[in-house]
Every structure is written in C-alpha cells, then in structure tokens.
Amino acid sequence: MLVDVVRDDPTNNVPDTVFSKLGMQLHRRDQHPIGILKNAIYDYFDKTYAEKFDKFDDLCPIVSVKENFDDVLVPADHVSRSYNDTYYVDAQTVLRCHTSAHQAELLRRGHTQFLVTGDVYRRDSIDSTHYPVFHQMEGVRVFNPNEWEESGVDATSYAAGDLKKCLEGLARHLFGAVEMRWVDTYFPFTNPSFELEIYFQEKWLEVLGCGVTEQEILKRSGKTNNVAWAFGLGLERLAMVLFEIPDIRLFWSTDERFTSQFSEGQLGVKFKPFSKFPPxxxxxxxxxxxxxxxxxxxxxxxxxxxxxxxxxxxxxxxxxxxxxxxxxxxxxxxxxxxxxxxxxxxxxxxxxxxxxxxxxxxxxx
Ligand code: FA5
Ligand code: MG
Known part of the structure; x- marks a missing residue:
C-alpha cells in the first residue's frame, strides 16, 4: 500500500524494473560474484590492519536528499541531483546514488575506520559496464595528528599516500599483476581526488573513486584535528575484471549456467561464457x-x-x-x-x- 502511494507521487521517477531490484542484496550472497568479492575485500582489510574496520552491509538504500547530497557537500546546482541522473522516491527522498550517502552519519556516530557495502541506483547510459543498479563499497579511515606528525609530511600528503598504498595493495590482493593507472579527478567531498583505472577488454575501465576527505565533513562530525581518506569501489567493475565477466547484466542472471560457475570463497574462477548469441x-x-x-x-x-x-x-x-x-x-x-x-x-x-x-x-x- 505504501508502495502504491509513493508510486503515484509525480516526483517519483523510479520505474518498476528498478524498483523490483530493491532488497535483492546480491552483495550479501556468499555464492554470488559480488558477495564473493565483498568477502575477499573484507579479508584484505582484516589482514592488513591491526585495528579492525567496522563493516556495514545492510543500511537502507532509500535515503534523504540531505544524506545523499548535502552531507557530502554536493552543490545545490550539481547535475547529479537532477531527475535526469538520480532516482527520486519523492522530492526529499532518493535511491542512494552512492554509498557515500552514509559517510557523514557514521562519522557522527563515532566510527573512524569503516566499510559500507550496498546497492546503489543511477539513471545512466546503457552498455556492457553500466547498469542502473550496481554495488559499491565505501571505505573511510580517520587519522590522528600524531600519525602524520611522526612521518614528517603534511596531513593531506600523508593521507593521500596511505590511501593509494591501501588501494594498490587491494588490487594486488585481488588480481595479482594487473595493468592500472591513477587519474586525477574531482569529487565535491574529497580533495585531492583520484580514480583508479584497470586495463580490461582492450579499454581503460574506471573501477573506483577516492580522495582525501574535505575538512568540512570532518568538522561537522566534531573532528577538527583529524585528516581522513575515503574511497568508493564499483564492485561490478572489479568483479568483471576478477572473474572475466564480459557484461554487467550477467550479475542479475538467474540462469544456472551463470550461477553454478561461482562458489563461496573461490576467487580464482574465470567465467566461461555459454555460447554467445548474435546481437x-x-x-x-x-x-x-x-x-x-x-x-x-x-x-x-x-x-x-x-x-x-x-x-x-x-x-x-x-x-x-x-x-x-x-x-x-x-x-x-x-x-x-x-x-x-x-x-x-x-x-x-x-x-x-x-x-x-x-x-x-x-x-x-
Ligand atoms: C562515486 O560514486 C563516489 N561516491 C566515490 C567516492 C567515494 C569518491 C569516496 C571519493 C570518496 P563515481 O560516480 O565515480 O564516484 O562511482 C564510483 C564507481 O562506481 C565508478 O568508479 C565505477 O566503478 C562504478 N560505477 C559508476 N557508475 C556505474 C554504473 N552505471 N554501473 C556500474 N558501475 C558504475
Ligand atoms: Mg567516476
């Protein structure tokens, strides 16, 4: 009933095909490539850091405009806020377009090292690496002054260096040797900001965005003397590289010829396409x-x-x-x-x- 009321709202632009994906939670299925990848990333963080990252993978994907945009400093006129780019449930509520929607709240609650995994939603183009529903993992790490002071470099360089080391280590953990490159970019919530690209199917594929957290975000959560980094991984993109999955639609396939190829904890599997049908x-x-x-x-x-x-x-x-x-x-x-x-x-x-x-x-x- 609630659903019907919401669907009649003229400010709602969520089609049934997208609405029906809510609650599927591919990232919480240990036999699914997205779940297998999530667990492998958890392993990397557990092994690499003495102090554990707090893990969240069950936060509701329906969030307020404030959480999705304002709390991470997205300007009022930024394109990502438009009805053309984001799915609105009503004028004040969206299907989160990134897991960054949870950053500010978790910082306010006092978490200083955490991972947030979840389904995210975007109006976007159609090709083999874009889908309106996909999965991200957010990572945040907050540093105390003594950590960079001991190192002799300034706080921002210290955090940026630690961030790149963390993500390069993750890439080696998942892929072993792989061709990758860093690209400078812009996000409203980090500065400096970077993207990591991996060479896949004869092209550079963007797999994540990251950077040093804007001081304003830390300040609002009461952390005025700290510095932090944050990243957002595109889990489908990483899983495509890892398992050699050629098309992003396959993640939603219930065809046994797809699902039976993956099992819990198995990272080394390469997907074998069943005979390719002509386009x-x-x-x-x-x-x-x-x-x-x-x-x-x-x-x-x-x-x-x-x-x-x-x-x-x-x-x-x-x-x-x-x-x-x-x-x-x-x-x-x-x-x-x-x-x-x-x-x-x-x-x-x-x-x-x-x-x-x-x-x-x-x-x-
Ligand atoms: C973000 O979503 C930022 N929130 C990431 C971030 C977090 C930056 C924290 C800094 C600090 P972006 O829009 O680039 O950034 O998306 C992140 C990743 O999601 C991309 O690199 C890509 O791997 C994946 N992605 C984006 N759009 C799609 C799509 N339509 N289908 C599948 N994967 C996508
Ligand atoms: Mg991007």
Whole structure:
C-alpha cells in the first residue's frame, strides 16, 4: 500500500524494473560474484590492519536528499541531483546514488575506520559496464595528528599516500599483476581526488573513486584535528575484471549456467561464457528538442526491452541550416541466455519508436 502511494507521487521517477531490484542484496550472497568479492575485500582489510574496520552491509538504500547530497557537500546546482541522473522516491527522498550517502552519519556516530557495502541506483547510459543498479563499497579511515606528525609530511600528503598504498595493495590482493593507472579527478567531498583505472577488454575501465576527505565533513562530525581518506569501489567493475565477466547484466542472471560457475570463497574462477548469441542492431533517427537527454532515451528502451538491450549508442549527430539537431542511435538487442526471434526484436523496436515519439518530445525521421 505504501508502495502504491509513493508510486503515484509525480516526483517519483523510479520505474518498476528498478524498483523490483530493491532488497535483492546480491552483495550479501556468499555464492554470488559480488558477495564473493565483498568477502575477499573484507579479508584484505582484516589482514592488513591491526585495528579492525567496522563493516556495514545492510543500511537502507532509500535515503534523504540531505544524506545523499548535502552531507557530502554536493552543490545545490550539481547535475547529479537532477531527475535526469538520480532516482527520486519523492522530492526529499532518493535511491542512494552512492554509498557515500552514509559517510557523514557514521562519522557522527563515532566510527573512524569503516566499510559500507550496498546497492546503489543511477539513471545512466546503457552498455556492457553500466547498469542502473550496481554495488559499491565505501571505505573511510580517520587519522590522528600524531600519525602524520611522526612521518614528517603534511596531513593531506600523508593521507593521500596511505590511501593509494591501501588501494594498490587491494588490487594486488585481488588480481595479482594487473595493468592500472591513477587519474586525477574531482569529487565535491574529497580533495585531492583520484580514480583508479584497470586495463580490461582492450579499454581503460574506471573501477573506483577516492580522495582525501574535505575538512568540512570532518568538522561537522566534531573532528577538527583529524585528516581522513575515503574511497568508493564499483564492485561490478572489479568483479568483471576478477572473474572475466564480459557484461554487467550477467550479475542479475538467474540462469544456472551463470550461477553454478561461482562458489563461496573461490576467487580464482574465470567465467566461461555459454555460447554467445548474435546481437541484432536497430538504428533510429530523430530530431531532438531542448529537453532531450540520453538517460531518458535509455530509460525508455530499458523499460521496453529490459535486460535484452545490450547497448544504446549515438552513431550520428548533426545540426542542419535551420538549427535542428538530429541524432541517430544504434540499439543492440541481445539475450545472454537464448536466441531472440526477429518478431520479438521488431516488436521491441516498434514499441521503442512509439514511446520515444510520445514521451521524449522528438520527431522521428
Ligand atoms: C562515486 O560514486 C563516489 N561516491 C566515490 C567516492 C567515494 C569518491 C569516496 C571519493 C570518496 P563515481 O560516480 O565515480 O564516484 O562511482 C564510483 C564507481 O562506481 C565508478 O568508479 C565505477 O566503478 C562504478 N560505477 C559508476 N557508475 C556505474 C554504473 N552505471 N554501473 C556500474 N558501475 C558504475
Ligand atoms: Mg567516476
């Protein structure tokens, strides 16, 4: 009943396909690649640090706008707050878009070394490494002044050095030798900020974001003399590298040919694809309006074809002399589990065309 009330709220943009993922908790299943990975990361922290990290993997994914954004200093006009990027349950409540939503509260409660694992939700593009529901693990470590004072370097450099050492050690623990690189980036809640990329399937894959915690966050939790680091791991991305899983949709597969390949505590398993079925490509061109966004298009396609859509990719983009802009998108349909028939693909594409025209304020060409 509560669910129905919430679903009628005009400020709710959570589709049923996403709503139905709440409570699945893949990260708490010891036989699932995400659960196996979580446990392996726990092992690394238990072995590496004399002082234990407090572990949380059961915090509710429905959080306030304040927790998800304000508490981690996301500016009022930041794109991540928009209805285009985030799933809102109502105007004040979101499906958390990162596990950083819990940082401030746990710091306030006095935790100084902790890991938070959970499902997170984002309106995003569609391809083999992006999915609207995925899993993150947040890590936070707070230092006392004596720790960096003894080292002779300033507090920020000390924390940044410790952070990189921790995450490089984690990568070695999980992967052994792997090609990786650090990239400087920006987050509102850390400074400096970094991303770690790993070479996978002939591309650099971003697997985590991290940095030295903004002093304001520590100050608000009553820690004015400390410095801290924080990270957010993309667990699907790490699991794809670890188990050689080629497509992020597979994590949601209940096909026994997928699930039976993994078992508790087994890190060395390499996923053996069951025969790969052919993709089917459909192109669609339309004149866009100012309100058009790719995330909205992806949501429409996913709403119709679900996990049978593999990729939505812009392949052509031009503006004519009258200033009208045309986009051509190529949609790849493919099941991980079976061959799709021409009829079902044509039906999907027909429905996509109709809904794109009706809902997205574009003109099909
Ligand atoms: C964050 O979410 C920050 N909260 C991470 C962080 C925490 C930074 C603490 C500093 C301190 P980002 O949006 O880059 O950052 O996401 C983190 C990771 O989640 C990415 O590196 C990627 O591995 C994964 N990720 C992001 N979007 C998706 C998606 N749609 N599907 C699967 N994985 C994703
Ligand atoms: Mg990122």
């Amino acid at each position: 089917c490509y459909k192109d669609m061109s339309f004149w866009i309006s100012d309100s058009f966004t790719e995330n909205n298009l992806c949501e429409v396609v996913r709403g119709i074809a679900g996990d049978l859509v593999e990729e939505v990719r812009l392949i052509d983009n031009f503006t004519n002399k009258k200033g009208m802009t045309s986009h051509c998108y190529r949609i790849a349909y493919r099941s991980m589990e079976r061959s799709l028939t021409d009829e079902e693909i044509n039906q999907f594409q027909w429905n996509v065309r109709e809904e794109v025209q009706n809902k997205l304020n574009v003109v099909l060409r």
